[in-house]
Amino acid sequence: MGAVLGVFSLASWVPCLCGGASCLLCSCCPNSKNSTVTRLIYAFILFLGTIVCCIMFHEGMETQLKKIPGFCDEGLKTKVADTIMDKDCDVLVRYKAVYRINFALAVFFFAFFLLMLKVKTSKDPRAAIHNGFWFFKIAAIVGIMVGSFYIPGGHFTTAWFFIGMVGAAFFILIQLVLLVDFAHSWNESWVNRMEEGNPRCWYAALLSVTSMFYILSIISVVLLYTYYTKPDGCTENKFFISFNLILCIVVSIMSIHPKIQDGRPRRAVDNEREGVQYNYSIFHLMLCSASLYIMMTLTNWYSPDANFQTMTSKWPAVWVKISSSWVCLLLYVWTLVAPLVLTGRDFS
Template sequence: MGACMALCSLASCASCLCGSAPCLLCGCCPSSNNSTITRLVFSFFLLLGTMVSVIMILPGMETQLRKIPGFCEGGSTIPGLENHVNCDVIVGYKSVYRMCFAMTCFFFLFAALMIRVRSSKDPRAALQNGFWFFKFLILIGITVGAFFIPDGTFHTVWFYFGVVGSFIFILIQLILLIDFAHSWNKGWVENAENSDNKCWFAGLMSFTFLHFALAITAVVLFYVYYTQPDDCTEHKVFISLNLIFCIIISVVSILPKIQEAQPHSGLLQASLISLYTMYVTWSAMTNNPNRNCNPSLLSLVSNVSSTEPSADPGQVQWWDAQGIVGLIIFLFCTLYASIRSSSNTQVNKLMQTEEGKGFGGEGVVGEDGILRAMDDEEENVSYSYSFFHFHLCLASLYIMMTLTNWLQPDTTTQTMQSRMPAVWVKMSSSWLGLGLYLWTLIAPLIFPDRDFN
């Protein structure tokens, strides 16, 4: 209910379209920084496109559309509509590819337009923070045009764009989780020290133990269900390597020299990163085309064999456990990126942001007595406009791959097939992500003359 109210509030804010910024000229938004409101509205555009994609890929949509007289090709005719709509394109994985293609182009366009915007005094900042009605029209126009793209090799080519973009986005997800863990640990430690309430320390220890317990449980389940005594060598290597890497980062995070250089570093961050790494490992293994090494979650629960191929190999079922967990993490990271305020210098440099006040701005009271969002970027932008749009661009590609379960289109059979490249992309991204977290720990020791406070 709270999420629905938040989306409704964003939609109401977006309806204030008569000025240069959504909440500077109308009182429909709560008190906050103008930069935060802008990021939330752009994120709402992305979530809106995601919801449309989910509806398009729901099972039975094509059957229902074909029941509409004269709507689909080959159906009953209505004057002016006969044979004009190809229902194979407006539903299923093809529709998801086209919808996400439109969102990717939309955000890439703004990423290019907003390069090197330094403050809200730049004329392009008005385009970033306002004109929402025209932005919405642009997104609709690109979406409509995307559905007229001929099939050909479009889906195959765009699949590889999705793989590369999703690889980078998974790394960004990990960076955001690192940032969230640092902020979480720092906030609770400061609360414990300022209030002398040991419950904060107990809470940190409890969540740390929970994360490690879940990660260890996941490793055991992986060995039991996703490996075979004489098969699944890749899975054995993946699980073992990531287990060793997680142990390494956990040990490094509590070394005395690391603690001296990074006072807020600890096991909470390492435990959260370890749990996320295990999720990525599981997500990678679920894309293995070898069904002996990749049992479905339903078969594990019901003890029904899933080695037989599906009756409809082209049917995409994103609503399995992997897809649902992926969407939840995506929603968290997208909304967190919109309201985040980090005090971690290294993470800010990686995300191209500055330390800010986050969602809780003071607001400005206008002449009519209405509290409006405060322009906090007159001197310097609080985040890179271009990088933020590039992040949403990558998020669009990640949504495309998640909803289609990372299956690769086959132009000869017109079906979706599992392929090993998706497995290697996810695993390599987990390794690179662990390397980035390790870098945030050891960088102050390698470069002692630089400020990493």
């Protein structure tokens, strides 16, 4: 707990350095007028939470965590070589600690998601809360984090595991949508410049970058076959690598099909909307889901109530990555065929 208090006590002073005045306990930290600075501060809070989670994986932390009343009272039963052994939280206590740290972050960001609903302008009183009062925010996070370590396990652990899976899956889906959108935006930007400016230069740049990514993909596939397969085994690995390679080839062929190219819309440049520069509520929702994704990633997508043999398996994390690649390809294919299927809709 000293690590939690120490790191976040230091964090309470960092936002003050971003403002234009000194930080006083009575007046809290100065408001961050710059929206970029505000977002960086929230991201830094999430980053500090991740650092604290990593500290929990340090050797010897189990001894300190077992001193917390109620944290390990129920004990943990792990099955190793068909022998039931009481590990006294030595095996899974780190995962339980990570769950509670990210519980505090997720609760904080979700509360701000609800608080910032329908904030349309920076003149809204709630915008001042979003951009200021950093001392109280840090104090609230530390308070929730410390208090979460005294929450009994059992039903809490099970429920939070499923909430973490849903939140992390939502975060992955959003990132995949943004990735596909970024790829389309990048391509359209360079194609427009090629049509409006020096066509040879931009065509060469577009062809070079495309070729580079295909070469990197081929090298990655070769490395996957080299390090994760064997001639006489690893059937699952061979299947997934080959299957994903085939899917990528099929999608690549689809993307250059004449009908797909003819039906591809061009995006119009929208004017900046008045009011806030970004949606405060959605921003906090993304940070909430990001904290859940970090929690599930650090714990290898396992519940702290799982047995030791299951904990040593890496297949849940593998399935998450495989399914993410399939969803990403599916999203990209939909962006290609949607203009042909939904002909009455404007995709520009």
